[in-house]
Amino acid sequence: MASSSSPVRRYGDDPDQQDQETHRAFPTRWMYAYNVPINCGSVLVELGDIILGDEDGVVVIPKDIEETVLKFAISYDEADTAVGQAKREGKSPEEAYAYQARWPEESGLLDWVAQSGPPSSPD
Numbered sequence: 001m002a003s004s005s006s007p008v009r010r011y012g013d014d015p016d017q018q019d020q021e022t023h024r025a026f027p028t029r030w031m032y033a034y035n036v037p038i039n040c041g042s043v044l045v046e047l048g049d050i051i052l053g054d055e056d057g058v059v060v061i062p063k064d065i066e067e068t069v070l071k072f073a074i075s076y077d078e079a080d081t082a083v084g085q086a087k088r089e090g091k092s093p094e095e096a097y098a099y100q101a102r103w104p105e106e107s108g109l110l111d112w113v114a115q116s117g118p119p120s121s122p123d
Contacts, residue, residue: 072109079103
């Protein structure tokens with residue numbers, strides 16, 4: 001059990017909570033649909049889309065562009081690795097970060113974005 005001075009409290013640490021009901025939902029849940037598109041935070045999420053999240057937020061990668069996004073992610077990781085290598089070799093910050101500065105054009109990202117057009121907003 002967490003001590004009384006601990007900022008973390010687990011369920012059951014408080015003797016007054018031990019007799020309380022733990023259910024917070026309705027006793028019966030109904031499934032209305034599955035494998036259908038949903039809107040989540042005003043973003044359309046469809047079956048097969050990839051959802052990634054961390055402490056900075058969540059991103060939805062549509063299934064039809066997952067391979068393209070993966071290609072750019074790998075390419076960016078390679079540019080980021082080149083920055084670290086340049087730093088270890090003693091290059092100046094300007095020289096080291098030049099790899100990342102050139103990355104959007106050299107990877108083809110700028111061309112892809114220009115061809116794809118602006119993102120559409122959900123209706």
